[in-house]
Amino acid sequence: MVPLFIALAIISGIGALLAATLVFAERVISNYGDVEVDINKGNKKLAMKGGGSLLETLTAQKIFIPSACGGRGTCGYCKVKVLEGAGPLLPTEEPYMDAEERSSGVRLSCQVKLRNDLKIELPAELLTIKEYVSVCEEIIDYTYDTKQFRLRLTDGQHMKYTPGQYVQVLAPQYEKSSEEVYRAYSISSDPADQAAIELIIRRVPDGICTTYLFDYLKVGDKVRINGPYGQFYLRDTTAPIIFIAGGSGIAPMKCILHNMKNTNNDRRAVFFFGIRTTKDLFLAEEMTRFETQLAQFKFVPVVSQPEPGAEWAGVTGRVTHIAEDYLRKQGNAHEHEGYLCGSPGMIESSIGILKKLGITEDKIYYDKFS
Template sequence: MMEVLLGSAVIVVLVVGMSAGLLLLRRRLLPDTGLDVSVNDAVHLAARRGATLLGVLHDAGIGIPAACGGSGTCGLCRVTVTGAGAGTPQATERGVLSASDRRAHVRLACQTRLRGDCAVRVPDDILSAGGGVVCTVASTRMLAPLIREIVVDLPQEHPTEFRAGDFMQVTAPPYRLDFRSLDVPTAFADAWEISGWREMRVASDAEVTRAYSLASRPEDAGRAVFNIRLAVPPAGREDTVPPGIVSSWLFSLKAGDAITLSGPFGDFHVQPTGRDMVFVGGGVGMAPLRAMIHQELGHGTQRHIRYFYGARSAADLFYSDEFTALSTRHDNFGWTPALSEPAPGDRWHGATGFVHEVLWAEMSRHPAPEECEYYLCGPPVMISAVLATLERLGVEPLFIFYDDFGA
């Protein structure tokens, strides 16, 4: 027995010693500090080996946008990275970035883990933006079971002229939230009870920043308008997947509450051409498209504009009266909402089917669909389906502009 115990002790000592030796050797050969990240050849940041590039930039106050919590699905945190220290693109990046993006050294900052020194290029407006500004919530209202409109009053000294398609960064403070405390209108109460969303709880011990597109119209001068979709766990995974950190906090806001914003930023804008414009949206992809349409009509454009918007049922369709009114006032604007699964009580007489199917049915009768410009915004699956439809219509990629929400 003594020999067995002595042998076991020797093995334990050897294993512990070898582990300690390997850790010491790794630390000597691969130190975890002292990496240099050069940003726009103007700022140098110290970083630790293994840190994500997005985390390094955010810790330095450089507000690269991100909407998916670091999962690599939204594609917003695109930066240009050179240097061997950034490694090679991950599989998640190859699913979001095109071949031309990768050839141009474009990376997703949230998926780039640092192995050594590297150089990064970010938009100049993001680098010079500085910290956020504290604003005041003017109003909130629920537009659909999981979508809330939040209107924010901006300080007088903050720029209030936005370009349609811009987004802003929203920073949520540490907080705890029991969803039973949320004010849910009667119209949506049954959906919340049936889905179990009332039972959710969420907590955050640190500040978290996310990017949200602006839905502001010209008449909203001095204010920032957002359409926020509450990120809820997939059905059956409520115990393992938490609700969205920032979207949950935003859903809890009331008029008079403080909110920290930075921006605006963005490069998803209407192109200054004379081509007909076709907008295709879904979910909170509504926000930038709403801003663009109001901007163009408000400026008196003579370009023809068509807007296709997809929702599941009538409960998920919002701003419908607003766009119907616009189509009545402007001969050059048409509005086609489509429901993929209208409920029996919806009494729906409009277009039925997925939005890309309705787009095909109508644009295949257009005399020259390949001559139009297309602006897309919505979930990645919708974007993929619409892109395939546009390829069938013979539309060249240079006439397609899109932003997907992969949260």
Template sequence: MSFKVSVQPAGREFTVEPGQTILDAALASGMILPYSCRNGTCSTCRGRVVSGSYDAGPAPARILEADDLARGYTLLCQARPTSDVVIEAEEVRMSGDIVVRKMPVRVQALTPLAADVMEVTLQLPSAEAFRFQPGQYLEFLFKDGRRRSYSMACAQAVDHRVQLHVRHMPGGAFTDRVFGRGDEPLKARDILRIEGPLGSFFLRADDRPIIFLASGTGFAPIKAIIEGMLGRGDRRAAVLYWGGRRPADLYQAELASGWRARLPGFRFVPVVSDALPEDGWAGRTGWVHQAVMTDFPDLSGHQVYACGAPPMVEAARHDFVHQRGLSPQAFHADAFTSEADRAEVQA
């Protein structure tokens, strides 16, 4: 049986078919709600059910705070209506020429950026332009039904090519291939299949100063966003906090430092959590979101774009909102989830 979903304050409606989640039905109808992982391991798709009944699944109780659950918030990527429902959620405005498609791609190059980070350049079909918002991601589609998500690390497809930053996860079915492990190592000229662009992580039109927050390869979509700002001549004040365990984890720190000369008002703050004496690290230490907390006692006038591991993203969301006055609507995130993260939520 299908049910109607009414969205406030947008005043939009769409129908959820049997087996669909609210998020999937919204996307199928052409309405874009905030989303990232689509598997219940982050809270980007958090929305409030005003009225109606639904099956929330187990994920919200693990991801959302008790107060949010009591007020009717849930994860729209997991919620399946059991009646007509009314929800409160932000509608994301997307450029009309951005279309989600499935297509074959060719591996054009594999370029090491660090011992455990590979830049993968994909050659897209030349018959049709692949347009996306800097910050969005694509998914690899494999024959056994598995999917793997990676953000574009470029602001646009130049010569029908895009770049991804892939971190090696030992034992990972896809990343082992990328790093030449296993029986079927990935190599130049291999053909893969993708779907994209996906996600709602991209720069909003706004005059407020920006804080970019990245951990590990969460730098990739933020790199794309900043390069998009450079290309447009966007002069908003912005600061990038990029965290890693060791200095080598900040694999394009020199590139990030160089943006200051091209983007007035831009600052780059590298943060290392587990530096060893042999690293010779003299910069900031500790958790990367705590560095923001130290520097900004009041975030009420800022926008935040955070990307990286779910614990970092969720800690930043909570602390920035509850301790530094950030508007919840001003926190935009893309949490990079692993198969282990997904398995934990689905257990």
């Protein structure tokens, strides 16, 4: 019996020693002390405690870098140019970098650990991004898999954004997710009211954020968002516009159209909205209303595979082909600006068609987060 107690005491002692070593390592070896992050060559300097990732440290300082995976190194969005102090590129970052990014010091901020002073370069617009707390004011079912969420900012705050931009929505820890995650969604609302935003969101099967939004979020719940982000907005030219969107890709187009109406913008514009069946069609009335409010705007919903028995008298076909036919008939396809939002496949296909018709790549706009 005595040897058993001795053995137990020895094992417990070893365990306690290991635990103490871990605590010591955490406090002493992993203690990087205070470090300084210099942003944009001295424009902003942040003094902070080292040890965390650059992404989480910047987020704690209310500087929001777009990221969709919550810092797990799987989305590849949180790229930041590090001029000094980050050490070599990690194997976890390599798949996300092209040759130019590697040579210019671009890093995934979630993978860069703050061990010493850093010098980084950020686009100026990222420094204006803010975090907002909002309250979910309304949820509207548009189709079997698409909803609109209206979020009112609290404390009388307003979000100044350019129509076409997007925000990041935080899905908190909930029954089906042990971690917080951010996902990006375009603003769809009328920018005349910047005290609230609307988002049109399609459910991603088993997606962490959309499962939260569709199955758990209720009217009255608080929602944390940050933004605005993105370079997708209407350019200030007189070129005719072709909008091509599929499904929830209608969101930024709707916001842009509201703004065109508010600013009496009478540019020629045609919007091809692609859906598969008539059950996928939504916001048709609102889009038709824009036709009466905007002198030279035309809305063309395109159903690619109407379900048997559906009463569909509109255009049938693949949205990219219908848009191509339209541009060919115009005779001045190359003068158009193309604005695209939808699935990666639709965007890729649209870019190919627009380029083939002579629209140069610098006149084709879509969000990189797509």
